[in-house]
Amino acid sequence: MFIKHFYLLLLFPVFLWGQQYDDEKITSLIDTYRNLDRGPYKEINWFCEDGTIRDAKDPCPDAIGGGIQHASYKSDIINLAKTRHLYLGEILASNDVWDFWDAPFNHSRIKQYQLQRYLESVDNGWIQEKSKFYRGARQIEDEEEWGGRKFYYTILSSNQILDQDFFFN
Known part of the structure; x- marks a missing residue:
């Protein structure tokens, strides 16, 4: 198990400024989240089109454009994203397309997402070992x-973007 954590940490960008989370702390957090019923998630909420967040039993009204329901992240997960550019338990539906594309960081978020999905499939859910069936954390229809x-129609359907980021002319 240590090897999986070690390789994961090597793949993510490491910033020397403002580090609240060293590698040992991150490994400890991953181990902790593996054993929590909700994993890296705090609770289920409605995320409305107008930017408001509502409780799970209080849906977004159609008058404000509706919204989507999924889990919100624990504060450590949010802080890791801000300070270390490390995204754990990523929920696609919660992302801005261009933020997820992450061109300034060589598409790190996409790579992290793919690696996490792989680890979830081969390591009993990995960071979501006990929370992989946390009902409502990810809404498959929104994902x-x-x-x-x-994502596909905004980014992947653009030959210019793909040529610019992945092919040399």
Whole structure:
């Protein structure tokens, strides 16, 4: 198990400024989240189009454009994203397409997402070992809408973007 954590940490960018989280602390957090019923998530909320966040039993009204329901992250997960550019338990539907594309960091978030999905499949859920069935954390229809339509049609359908980022002319 240590080797999986070690390789994971090597793949992520490390910033020397403002580090609250050293590698040992991150490894400890991952181990802790593996054993929590909710894993890296705090609770289920509604995320409304107008930017407001509502409780799970209080849906976003149609008058403000509706919204989507999924888990919110624990504070450590948010801080890791801000301070170390490390995204654990990523929920696609919660992302801005261009933030997830992450061109300034050589598409690190996409790579992290793929690596996490792999670890979840081969290591009993990895960081979500006990929370992999946390009902409502990820809404499959919103994840598919985001990836199958929003991300694909915004970014992957653009030859100019793909040529610029992945091919040399």
